[in-house]
Amino acid sequence: MRRSQRSQTLKDLKCHSYCYIFREQYAKWKEQCCQMFPVIGSGRYITAPIITEDGQPIQDPLVLLEANPQKGSALPHDNGDAEDSELSTSNSSETKKPINHPPIDKKEIQWKLTLHQIGLDVVRTDRTLVFYEKQENLAKLWDILAVYAWIDTDIGYCQGMSDLCSPMIMLLEDEADAFWCFEHLMRRLRGNFRCTDSSVGVETQLSNLALITQVIDPKLHQHLETLGGGDYLFAFRMLMVLFRREFSFGDSLYLWEMMWALEYDPDFFSMYEETDSANEKAEGSKGKPKSMHQYGKFERENMKNKIKNGEAPLPISVFLVASVLKEKSSKLLTEARGLDDVVKILNDITGNLDAKKACTGAMKLHRKYLKKVLNFLRLLWWIILNVTF
Numbered sequence: 001m002r003r004s005q006r007s008q009t010l011k012d013l014k015c016h017s018y019c020y021i022f023r024e025q026y027a028k029w030k031e032q033c034c035q036m037f038p039v040i041g042s043g044r045y046i047t048a049p050i051i052t053e054d055g056q057p058i059q060d061p062l063v064l065l066e067a068n069p070q071k072g073s074a075l076p077h078d079n080g081d082a083e084d085s086e087l088s089t090s091n092s093s094e095t096k097k098p099i100n101h102p103p104i105d106k107k108e109i110q111w112k113l114t115l116h117q118i119g120l121d122v123v124r125t126d127r128t129l130v131f132y133e134k135q136e137n138l139a140k141l142w143d144i145l146a147v148y149a150w151i152d153t154d155i156g157y158c159q160g161m162s163d164l165c166s167p168m169i170m171l172l173e174d175e176a177d178a179f180w181c182f183e184h185l186m187r188r189l190r191g192n193f194r195c196t197d198s199s200v201g202v203e204t205q206l207s208n209l210a211l212i213t214q215v216i217d218p219k220l221h222q223h224l225e226t227l228g229g230g231d232y233l234f235a236f237r238m239l240m241v242l243f244r245r246e247f248s249f250g251d252s253l254y255l256w257e258m259m260w261a262l263e264y265d266p267d268f269f270s271m272y273e274e275t276d277s278a279n280e281k282a283e284g285s286k287g288k289p290k291s292m293h294q295y296g297k298f299e300r301e302n303m304k305n306k307i308k309n310g311e312a313p314l315p316i317s318v319f320l321v322a323s324v325l326k327e328k329s330s331k332l333l334t335e336a337r338g339l340d341d342v343v344k345i346l347n348d349i350t351g352n353l354d355a356k357k358a359c360t361g362a363m364k365l366h367r368k369y370l371k372k373v374l375n376f377l378r379l380l381w382w383i384i385l386n387v388t389f
Contacts, residue, residue, distance in 0.1 A: 019177075026148065026176035029147050036108055036310050037115065037146075040379035045248050047119035055104050063308040111150050114157045118145045125162040126249065131170055141169050144179045150188070158193040161186070163241040167253055192240055204238050206232040212322045216365060220329045220388075225338055234342050242317060246350050255355040259316050263360065264296035298366065305370045307385045316362055319369070323361035324349065 014291075024130075037050070065360045074254055119261050131137055149157035164185060168178040194201035207365045209232050216222040224230060237245060244252050292300055302313045325332070328345055336342045 012120050022180050022344075023174070026147070029151055032141065033147055033150050035281055037112065040143055040146055043139045045119045045122060045135075045139050046116055047123065049113070049116045051109065053109070053113065055109045061326075072149040085164050087299070107153060110156065114149050115146055117159075118142055118149065118157055118162070119144075121159055121162040126166050129170075137169065140178075140324075141165060144169065144175065144182060147179065148183060152186070152190070153220060155193050155195075156192055158195070160240045163244040164189065166244075167249070167334065189242070202236060202239050203231075205315070206235060206319050207323055208241075209235060212323060212365070212369055214316070215216040215369055216322060217326055217329055218340075220325065220332060223333055223336070224342070227336060227342065229325075229339050229342055234339065234346060235315055237319050238324075242351075243320065247353055248351055249354060251353070251355045255320075255358065258359045259320070260296075262298035262363070263316055265299050266294050280348060298363065301363075301366060301370065305374060316366070319362040319366045320358055322369075323358060323365045324353070327361065368378060 028042055039046055051057055072224075102385075119142055120137050122145070125141065126132055132141075141162065145157055145161060148161070148165075165182045168181045168185075172178040172181060188202075192202040192205070194198075208231065210221065213224070221230075224232070242252070243255055246252075247255055292303065297304065298316050299313075324346070328349070332342060332346055336345060
């Protein structure tokens with residue numbers, strides 16, 4: 001008993017140490033951002049551009065007012081001086097003194113170009129909730145997204161991230177804890193936001209959705225293709241923000257919990273740990289095969305059907321969208337005469353979906369899809385063997 005108590009104490013200390021390290025790291029990043037743009041951490045946010053594409057500050061009265069609404073003074077720039085420019089209140093004519101601002105690098109320019117877009121999205125996020133009637137909560141959401149945009153140099157900030165971050169702000173009082181929960185969520189989802197000149201990351205999931213629908217409901221797939229919706233872009237939002245706008249706030253969180261429980265893989269969480277501790281865990285678990293019961297139900301289905309062969313299995317979110325399409329199949333086939341009708345029919349589900357029922361439908365569809373695919377592969381293998389021999 002004494003040994004178990006000591007072990008638990010060590011675990012608690014280790015957990016406390018990790019919390020301290022993560023919070024300290026967030027504080028350092030936030031301070032870096034504050035040095036570059038002092039509105040960060042001030043309890044305010046901005047919605048107007050503050051910089052041009054070549055790095056020159058914009059003297060927009062809206063920015064100046066947002067930066068200091070009490071005094072109407074100018075926004076402090078890179079050196080933190082508020083004296084660079086002022087809103088004149090006198091009757092004399094204004095004279096602007098040319099100011100030589102120090103050059104800033106491309107990373108900082110790109111980051112500052114996104115700050116007003118983050119602000120515009122923040123004020124639109126969950127705006128019906130009482131929580132966001134307070135400016136300090138809007139500012140907290142803006143701060144976290146701004147810091148994340150600074151540290152994620154590959155992707156930065158993209159529209160839709162505010163919907164994913166908002167629940168963290170509401171559920172976790174400590175801003176650093178909310179940031180790290182969002183950052184770890186983005187490790188799962190950031191591929192959806194990865195953009196190139198020709199594609200967006202979520203397009204891979206849309207292609208998989210098209211394949212699933214073609215296998216499960218070929219008639220519906222053909223109808224959607226005829227309407228010009230074969231790329232399934234009408235489902236873009238559902239996959240991008242994990243149904244945040246299709247379900248109520250509470251139901252969307254309930255859905256997330258069920259999805260992640262169904263997809264649970266004990267090895268998946270090693271990516272969240274420090275390299276050394278992850279290696280120690282891996283070494284300590286050698287020779288100890290995990291029981292199937294340690295995996296989520298969705299993951300077990302993939303393992304039983306040998307889906308995990310080096311290629312990442314399809315996420316349950318794709319099957320959730322497919323189950324919604326399957327449920328609305330009859331209406332889509334009879335009433336949709338164009339893509340506008342498809343979007344309208346799918347928009348009508350907003351707030352009318354049951355999270356538990358949706359997950360159950362996705363699991364049924366997943367099993368049906370696996371069965372059909374495996375039967376097809378067996379048939380193909382039989383044909384190859386008979387033709388060859």
